[in-house]
Amino acid sequence: MSGFKYEEIANSLRRRITDGEFEPGDLLPSSRDLCEQWAVSRATTIKAMDALRADGLVTPHQGRGFSVVETPLARPAGRRLAGSARVQGGSPFRRLGAPVLKAPPAHVVDALELADGQHALHRARLVLTPDGSSPHSYVTAWFPPDIADQCPRLSQMGPIAEGTTNYVRRTTGRGPARGTDITTTRLASKIEAELLQVKRPCAVATVLHTAYDEGDRPLVCEEGVTPSELWELVDNYPMGAGI
CATH class of the missing domain: 1.10.10.10 (Winged helix-like DNA-binding domain superfamily/Winged helix DNA-binding domain)
Structure with missing residues (x-):
């Protein structure tokens, strides 16, 4: 409570x-x-x-x-800073396919600390530009099986109105205490290029975001893929004298 x-x-x-x-x-x-x-x-x-x-x-x-709200919003992967509102940086999105339990790629297995052969719940979305006219980021989210078992709405089609973070916290009592973002660059795969409506070869930025609860147990791993011409990271921070 x-x-x-x-x-x-x-x-x-x-x-x-x-x-x-x-x-x-x-x-x-x-x-x-x-x-x-x-x-x-x-x-x-x-x-x-x-x-x-x-x-x-x-x-x-x-x-x-x-x-x-008539149109729910979603954010690209990463940058889930403490105190940031869910709508901060949010844009219209489309859910892609039905959530499904399947074997995640090796880097997600490592991030979620899964055993060999263990499946995770996969959800995917296409985050659009703010005006909803074109794709911005392709985001895949992977939930460990213990979270998926306790949160049946994650396995259903359609967006979760309150957001997955609020839903998982309310259902399991486990909320994010820290996050890790790993940003890399590579070339888009064929499927990614089709979804993002870009021609190959195309450089993309990928953000691998993993959220952990207060016990340092993984809650979710998201991977966001954004075309290089749309990806930007701006940091504003104070600087002291003598630096």
């Missing part, structure tokens, strides 16, 4: 949205209804809705309250 009332309210609404009680475009309970149901102040319900807005789950309407 969350330590703050607004987080309990937000988690309850996330669950109801993910379970399909509220579908895209549906209005959520009003602030007055939430105040009565949870015996809290209006300020608490506002904080709960702010948390859902940061997740990209809801959108406000003047005089009507909040509704579930």
